[in-house]
Amino acid sequence: MRSPADLTEAFRRQNLKVTPQRQLLFRLLHGNAAHPSADVLFAEASELMPGISLRTVYQTLNDLAAMGELQSVSVGSGPSRFDPNTDDHHHAVCDRCGDVFDVYVNNIGALEVEGLNGFRPSATRMVFSGTCQRCSTLSLPTPDTPRPTRSSTQ
Amino acid sequence: MRSPADLTEAFRRQNLKVTPQRQLLFRLLHGNAAHPSADVLFAEASELMPGISLRTVYQTLNDLAAMGELQSVSVGSGPSRFDPNTDDHHHAVCDRCGDVFDVYVNNIGALEVEGLNGFRPSATRMVFSGTCQRCSTLSLPTPDTPRPTRSSTQ
DNA sequence: AGCCTTATTTGCATACGTTGCGAATTTGCA
DNA sequence: TGCAAATTCGCAACGTATGCAAATAAGGCT
Numbered sequence: 001m002r003s004p005a006d007l008t009e010a011f012r013r014q015n016l017k018v019t020p021q022r023q024l025l026f027r028l029l030h031g032n033a034a035h036p037s038a039d040v041l042f043a044e045a046s047e048l049m050p051g052i053s054l055r056t057v058y059q060t061l062n063d064l065a066a067m068g069e070l071q072s073v074s075v076g077s078g079p080s081r082f083d084p085n086t087d088d089h090h091h092a093v094c095d096r097c098g099d100v101f102d103v104y105v106n107n108i109g110a111l112e113v114e115g116l117n118g119f120r121p122s123a124t125r126m127v128f129s130g131t132c133q134r135c136s137t138l139s140l141p142t143p144d145t146p147r148p149t150r151s152s153t154q
Numbered sequence: 155m156r157s158p159a160d161l162t163e164a165f166r167r168q169n170l171k172v173t174p175q176r177q178l179l180f181r182l183l184h185g186n187a188a189h190p191s192a193d194v195l196f197a198e199a200s201e202l203m204p205g206i207s208l209r210t211v212y213q214t215l216n217d218l219a220a221m222g223e224l225q226s227v228s229v230g231s232g233p234s235r236f237d238p239n240t241d242d243h244h245h246a247v248c249d250r251c252g253d254v255f256d257v258y259v260n261n262i263g264a265l266e267v268e269g270l271n272g273f274r275p276s277a278t279r280m281v282f283s284g285t286c287q288r289c290s291t292l293s294l295p296t297p298d299t300p301r302p303t304r305s306s307t308q
Numbered sequence: 309a310g311c312c313t314t315a316t317t318t319g320c321a322t323a324c325g326t327t328g329c330g331a332a333t334t335t336g337c338a
Numbered sequence: 339t340g341c342a343a344a345t346t347c348g349c350a351a352c353g354t355a356t357g358c359a360a361a362t363a364a365g366g367c368t
Contacts, residue, residue: 017335017344038325053347058326074230079325092273104268111265114258118287119246125281133272171315171364192354207318212355233354 001069001084004030016063021045021052025060035073035081035091035100075100075127090125094132096139103128155223155238158184170217175199175206179214189227189235189245189254229254229281244279248286250293257282 002010004026008018028036028044036044042057061082064070072080075093081100083091092101108124156164158180162172182198183190190198196211215236218224224238229247235254237245246255262278 012336015344019335019345021346051347055327055348056346059345062327074228076228089269092270092275094273095276101271101273102269103273106266106268107264110261112260113282114260115243115256116246116282117255118290119248119255119257119282119284120290121246121282121284122249123283125283127279128267128270128273128275129277129279130273130275136272136274166365169315173316173364175317205318209319209356210317213316216356 001029001064001086007064007069010067010069011063014067021049021056022060024049024052025057029064029070029082029084032084033102035083037079037081039079041082073100076129090127092128092130092132094135095129096131096135099132101132155183155218155240161218161223164221164223165217168221175203175210176214178203178206179211183218183224183236183238186238187256189237191233191235193233195236227254230283244281246282246284246286248289249283250285250289253286253288255286 001007004023007026008023011018011022024045025041028041034040038057038061039054041061042052042054045052045057061070061072064084065072065082068086070082070084070086073083073091074080075091078098083100083102085102087102087104089102089104092103093099094101103126105126108126113121155161158177161180162177165172165176178199179195182195188194192211192215193208195215196206196208199206199211215224215226218238219226219236222240224236224240226234227237227245228234229245232252237254237256239256241256241258243256243258246257247253248255257280259280262280267275
């Protein structure tokens, strides 16, 4: 996604108006790697602009998506997550905390895909699921972590 | 997904009862490569068993998914699609007709994935989007397809 | 065959995420 | 400043899916 200033220009060029609500969302989204859902963005926006409507958040997200400034990412269940990263990339979703991370895959062309039977793919979306670093650190003790001994209660 | 007969056994072993509704759904799902949604399945089931409830369809799909006999596939927008194919495989979704196809990818291990930063993937889901064979055939005429001439009505 | 416990089915209400609609308001150009 | 056109907002409605509880059915036991 481009900078708030660039988006302001781009919106005006498309006869879209630049309202304070939109400017706030531009700021909240720019460089945001948290993959927020619409309601999370709504909560953040509400703190800075009480009274902003969830409807407006959806509206602006849809406008930005239509302009290719962000993509909506479906990660299994739950609400869509919005991603201002417009690089060609994919996602990893942590099974424990639900966080979404950007990952880059260089050699998708090297995949041996069978069963296309004439299907002509134009895009590939990959979602890795697993455990993020923080969640592994919290729950998987390192080798020298104190451990129950033979004499401790089971 | 196993055969209706095998599922009947498996359900009984888990103290799940084998009702006519479930048996019908076993039959409708076994070997079904159409990736039906719950409501499509409900429509099909209703023809053969008027009065069956949508709630029961969801219930049975959830039971089967919990037993690992089928997987629920999220394809962007729209309802979940159900897939009785338990092979390790992926999906292709036609942008035009919405049909979902199974595809097999052999060498996922060969992917060069960057940006994991300690994320430990345990599963990978890939969705190819594009145009299926039938949709390409219908809309992209071959070179010798009859074509409007200069004199024909627009 | 009949009984009894437990699981299931059904209909309805509800949850959730998202979009439609229309009146009131605001933007941005002239 | 004025005006047309776009936007915001609130609420209703939508599609998908689940919770709940009363009525029903399955299947083991006798």
